[in-house]
Amino acid sequence: MGLELVNPDDLPRPPTYTHVVVATGTRLVFVAGQEPEDARGELVGAGDLAVQARQVFANLGRALAAVGARPDQVAKITIYVVGHRPEYLAVVEAARVELFGTHKPADTIVGVERLARAEYLIEVDAIAVVDG
Numbered sequence: 001m002g003l004e005l006v007n008p009d010d011l012p013r014p015p016t017y018t019h020v021v022v023a024t025g026t027r028l029v030f031v032a033g034q035e036p037e038d039a040r041g042e043l044v045g046a047g048d049l050a051v052q053a054r055q056v057f058a059n060l061g062r063a064l065a066a067v068g069a070r071p072d073q074v075a076k077i078t079i080y081v082v083g084h085r086p087e088y089l090a091v092v093e094a095a096r097v098e099l100f101g102t103h104k105p106a107d108t109i110v111g112v113e114r115l116a117r118a119e120y121l122i123e124v125d126a127i128a129v130v131d132g
Contacts, residue, residue: 003075003129005104016093017107023075023129029067033080033123034059035116049081049088049121053095056124061099064128072103073128080123084111092122 004022011019036044036052037059045051061071079096081088092109105126115123 003073003105014104016089016096016104018104019106021075021106025073025129025131027130029064029069029073029126029128029130031060031063031126031128033078033115033125034063035120035123043117043119045121046119047121050091050095052121053092054098056122057095057099060124060126064126067130069128069130071100073130074100074103074105074126075129076106076127077108078125079107079109080112080115081109082112082114082121084109 002024005018006020006022007013007018008020034056036055038044038055044055060077064071064074079092081092089109115121
């Protein structure tokens with residue numbers, strides 16, 4: 001399995017993601033949007049984007065591990081943030097780095113009006129490519 005991370009010379013160099021990811025492998029793993037809930041389904045971090053962001057990325061890591069996938073095998077994530085504003089980026093990125101370290105999958109951040117529950121401030125889904 002391999003991910004080739006490409007930032008074309010004629011596009012700006014993003015510090016936190018990669019413009020193009022070329023994936024080779026034998027299995028695609030699609031992870032549903034992870035929400036800021038603990039294992040009992042209870043909200044974590046009511047009203048606190050930083051706490052919720054850490055929870056959704058931790059949940060994403062758990063979901064990947066459940067099928068034998070690693071964070072460095074993730075090719076693409078989509079991050080949904082309620083009422084997204086530019087100042088939220090640093091908060092989201094801090095939580096993201098806790099899971100991905102220096103790995104930079106392609107990503108999209110989408111500002112939304114609300115998520116499945118009014119208390120959710122962030123949700124993250126992913127696509128990974130693994131061997132076997």
